Amino acid sequence: MKVSVSTSKVNGEVFAPPSKSYTHRAITIAALSDDCVIHRPLMSADTLASIRAAEALGASIEKYEDRIHVKGVNGKPHVPNNIIDVANSGTTLRFMTAVSALTNGVTVLTGDSSIRNRPNQPLLDVLNKLGVEAYSTRGNGCAPIVVRGGLKGAITTIDGSISSQFISALLIACPLTTQSTTLSIKGEMKSRPYVDVTMELIEQAGAEILVEEGNTIKFIIPANQKYNLKEYTVPGDFSSASYLLAAAAITGSTVTVKNLFPSKQGDIEIIDVLERMGAKISWDKENGIAQITGNGLKATIFDAGATPDLVPTIAVLAACAEGTTVIENAEHVRYKETDRLHAMALELTKMGIAVKEEPDQLIITGGKLRGAELHGWHDHRIIMALTIAGMVAGDTVIDTAEAVDISFPNFFDTMKELGAEVELI
Ligand SMILES: O=C(O)C1=C[C@@H](OP(=O)(O)O)[C@@H](O)[C@H](O)C1
Numbered sequence: 001m002k003v004s005v006s007t008s009k010v011n012g013e014v015f016a017p018p019s020k021s022y023t024h025r026a027i028t029i030a031a032l033s034d035d036c037v038i039h040r041p042l043m044s045a046d047t048l049a050s051i052r053a054a055e056a057l058g059a060s061i062e063k064y065e066d067r068i069h070v071k072g073v074n075g076k077p078h079v080p081n082n083i084i085d086v087a088n089s090g091t092t093l094r095f096m097t098a099v100s101a102l103t104n105g106v107t108v109l110t111g112d113s114s115i116r117n118r119p120n121q122p123l124l125d126v127l128n129k130l131g132v133e134a135y136s137t138r139g140n141g142c143a144p145i146v147v148r149g150g151l152k153g154a155i156t157t158i159d160g161s162i163s164s165q166f167i168s169a170l171l172i173a174c175p176l177t178t179q180s181t182t183l184s185i186k187g188e189m190k191s192r193p194y195v196d197v198t199m200e201l202i203e204q205a206g207a208e209i210l211v212e213e214g215n216t217i218k219f220i221i222p223a224n225q226k227y228n229l230k231e232y233t234v235p236g237d238f239s240s241a242s243y244l245l246a247a248a249a250i251t252g253s254t255v256t257v258k259n260l261f262p263s264k265q266g267d268i269e270i271i272d273v274l275e276r277m278g279a280k281i282s283w284d285k286e287n288g289i290a291q292i293t294g295n296g297l298k299a300t301i302f303d304a305g306a307t308p309d310l311v312p313t314i315a316v317l318a319a320c321a322e323g324t325t326v327i328e329n330a331e332h333v334r335y336k337e338t339d340r341l342h343a344m345a346l347e348l349t350k351m352g353i354a355v356k357e358e359p360d361q362l363i364i365t366g367g368k369l370r371g372a373e374l375h376g377w378h379d380h381r382i383i384m385a386l387t388i389a390g391m392v393a394g395d396t397v398i399d400t401a402e403a404v405d406i407s408f409p410n411f412f413d414t415m416k417e418l419g420a421e422v423e424l425i
């Protein structure tokens with residue numbers, strides 16, 4: 001499916017969709033608990049992959065309009081009857097690889113062609129040190145992955161520079177083993193806020209993990225714990241909201257986004273970045289309402305270490321800003337659904353913008369965006385970011401537009417509701 005975008009402005013009030021990251025964690029931890037109701041979960045292609053995987057590992061899940069009811073396995077996941085297909089969801093692959101290490105049999109996990117090219121070796125290496133036999137069938141660290149359960153605790157180390165999801169996955173599984181675990185992080189820990197989100201849900205479910213900060217971050221995970229998540233309400237998603245707010249910022253419009261309460265999501269940083277770049281933005285934290293008016297943007301320096309998912313949004317803001325923006329510390333952004341540094345560099349170049357791609361940076365000089373035929377790379381964040389760029393450029397067509405289902409299924413309807421001229425063709 002393609003989306004055609006014409007020059008347009010946005011105006012009005014919309015709700016941010018529920019958080020994808022919180023929803024994945026709520027599903028996974030509820031599946032390891034006894035009985036839990038999750039209110040306002042995100043129902044998207046990626047979170048449905050987590051629901052299917054949780055069911056394959058023994059949970060039973062009933063879906064209602066605004067909630068799901070999870071009857072979990074009480075710490076003892078079952079050996080699946082079939083392979084687990086995580087489709088496009090990296091979070092599901094990493095989390096369920098660790099959860100399947102708690103079974104007493106063999107699990108095979110795989111997914112679509114993007115998932116089968118994303119790295120997992122650091123997670124597999126640690127699982128092997130924790131008594132599990134875990135390997136990639138092709139020996140390249142990518143799915144298909146085979147896991148023979150038997151997770152035990154130990155003192156071990158993991159590289160933090162590729163994906164925080166390896167760490168989150170281990171933090172979720174290790175409290176349920178019979179020996180304690182100490183996990184030290186080697187190198188810079190990228191995407192740290194996502195680990196804080198994981199810790200928040202683990203604590204809400206009644207388990208305990210101690211963190212030692214310092215030159216080396218250490219997680220100390222006591223053994224023989226239980227999860228008991230009973231009820232959980234998913235907050236709004238700041239990564240998804242970033243496209244709505246940025247659309248107003250680059251088109252000189254005013255938009256109000258509701259359901260944006262404070263939480264541990266790193267992508268809350270979008271509020272500060274927009275302000276720094278010159279947008280007029282206010283955030284009423286108590287009522288969860290952000291309001292923005294676009295006002296001419298200026299370049300900035302953006303460190304993507306903690307917030308990789310904001311990179312496509314910031315790249316478009318940079319393309320519309322006066323001056324040269326540097327997006328730095330962003331190598332891990334190459335290991336997503338697609339290599340997002342390369343994808344954004346190529347597509348913005350097609351729109352007439354000067355972009356320099358470095359191994360861990362994008363250097364973008366703002367200019368006049370022109371309409372073009374763009375590739376969406378089957379990547380929800382690339383498509384949403386290019387859609388808002390198209391609203392400035394006009395005459396823009398983006399392919400693989402159906403991929404917005406991954407995290408924001410009603411993205412185009414929401415944009416239309418705000419007055420954006422977008423048509424699916
Ligand atoms: O744990 C999570 O929910 C996520 C962690 C981040 O990935 P990395 O830790 O691989 O950077 C982020 O990019 C992804 O969209 C969601």
Ligand SMILES: C=C(OP(=O)(O)O)C(=O)O
Binds near residue numbers: 046089336407
């Ligand atoms: C990278 C993402 O998700 P995942 O790693 O779960 O595929 C994302 O949503 O941008």
